[in-house]
Amino acid sequence: MSEPRLVEVRRNVLKQNDVIARALREQFRATGVFVVSLVSSPGSGKTAFLEKTLTQMQPRYRVAALVGDLATENDATRLARSKAPVKQITTGTLCHLEAAMVQNALADWDLNKLDLLFIENVGNLVCPSSYDLGENLRLVLMSVTEGEDKPLKYPTIFNSADVAIITKNELAAAVEFDWESARKSIQSVRPGMQIFRLSAKTGEGMEEYFDFLSRQFAEQRAVAKI
Amino acid sequence: MHELSIAMSIVDAALEEAQRRGIQVSAVHLRLGALSGVVKDALLFSYEVACQDTPLQGSQLIVEDVPVIVFCLQCQKEQLLQSVQLFACPECGAPTMNVRQGKELEVFALEVKEEEVRR
Ligand SMILES: [Zn+2]
Numbered sequence: 001m002s003e004p005r006l007v008e009v010r011r012n013v014l015k016q017n018d019v020i021a022r023a024l025r026e027q028f029r030a031t032g033v034f035v036v037s038l039v040s041s042p043g044s045g046k047t048a049f050l051e052k053t054l055t056q057m058q059p060r061y062r063v064a065a066l067v068g069d070l071a072t073e074n075d076a077t078r079l080a081r082s083k084a085p086v087k088q089i090t091t092g093t094l095c096h097l098e099a100a101m102v103q104n105a106l107a108d109w110d111l112n113k114l115d116l117l118f119i120e121n122v123g124n125l126v127c128p129s130s131y132d133l134g135e136n137l138r139l140v141l142m143s144v145t146e147g148e149d150k151p152l153k154y155p156t157i158f159n160s161a162d163v164a165i166i167t168k169n170e171l172a173a174a175v176e177f178d179w180e181s182a183r184k185s186i187q188s189v190r191p192g193m194q195i196f197r198l199s200a201k202t203g204e205g206m207e208e209y210f211d212f213l214s215r216q217f218a219e220q221r222a223v224a225k226i
Numbered sequence: 227m228h229e230l231s232i233a234m235s236i237v238d239a240a241l242e243e244a245q246r247r248g249i250q251v252s253a254v255h256l257r258l259g260a261l262s263g264v265v266k267d268a269l270l271f272s273y274e275v276a277c278q279d280t281p282l283q284g285s286q287l288i289v290e291d292v293p294v295i296v297f298c299l300q301c302q303k304e305q306l307l308q309s310v311q312l313f314a315c316p317e318c319g320a321p322t323m324n325v326r327q328g329k330e331l332e333v334f335a336l337e338v339k340e341e342e343v344r345r
Contacts, residue, residue, distance in 0.1 A: 004252065005338040009243040013235045013256075013331045096228050127228035129263035130331070155310045156263045188312050191321030 020099035024134030031111035040141035042123035054082035061115040068097040096127035125154040143168040148182040155189040169199040233272035253286040253337035259330035294328030
């Protein structure tokens with residue numbers, strides 16, 4: 001029997017998403033909006049963290065958020081309390097956001113009137129890693145209650161993110177959170193990753209993170225103007 | 227699980243390429259990087275579902291695992307990563323994020339149905 005005939009095609013499966021993500025990134029650059037996406041497990045305290053972020057950054061910056069929710073959730077209502085413009089993207093059964101959904105959600109927004117845009121992905125540490133959303137910065141959140149080895153269980157998402165945020169630090173003592181071991185896990189899957197350890201509840205560690213965001217925003221503005 | 231939507235994209239891409247070339251496909255060869263974020267077993271299962279009621283029904287998905295290759299600054303060469311849990315050079319131990327390969331999610335080739343080859 002002869003060998004089956006093979007036809008080489010070499011086609012990137014996520015090309016469509018990548019093309020839209022690239023267009024979004026260019027649009028963000030041109031309008032000077034700095035875009036931060038958040039990925040995490042459900043229950044990592046992501047919504048509380050984002051609510052604090054929106055409230056805190058708002059006096060100084062024009063902020064807004066897109067929130068990816070499964071049909072059963074509704075984080076957008078809660079985030080609306082921050083008074084920042086918030087739009088929900090209902091993903092139905094889809095467990096992640098794709099660039100096209102972000103593009104559709106932004107279609108009637110004037111990005112020139114924004115400084116910072118946050119995109120909260122669906123609570124899931126697997127699927128979002130494959131999809132570029134055109135963001136400038138991807139934050140991965142894990143709470144102290146999730147275990148120090150979380151990064152080793154989900155290396156791909158940690159590897160795809162830029163910054164790690166360890167949340168619910170007010171519970172660290174109660175759950176005997178081993179900070180050094182968590183730090184090692186993160187550095188193992190993503191060497192050089194910057195880590196913030198904070199509590200959205202008590203405010204501990206939040207200032208440092210806000211300063212970081214402000215610096216990142218300023219840097220992007222400086223680059224965009226050149 | 228996003229493997230079903232990935233599988234559907236694979237089927238779409240394969241069908242489009244097959245149509246353009248006027249061929250019938252018995253198998254789709256996929257290159258799957260260890261950092262692609264796609265779970266192979268879930269993908270294989272989803273592929274069957276995604277093929278239903280398309281010209282690809284009954285075709286096979288053949289997955290080639292693509293390991294991560296990093297560039298080590300210290301050794302000044304490419305190195306094969308032993309595990310995605312440890313981004314360090316296997317030779318000298320230096321941490322590295324300089325990924326050269328491993329994010330692939332690519333329909334690499336199509337296998338043409340045999341009866342057509344004979345014709
Ligand atoms: Zn080395």
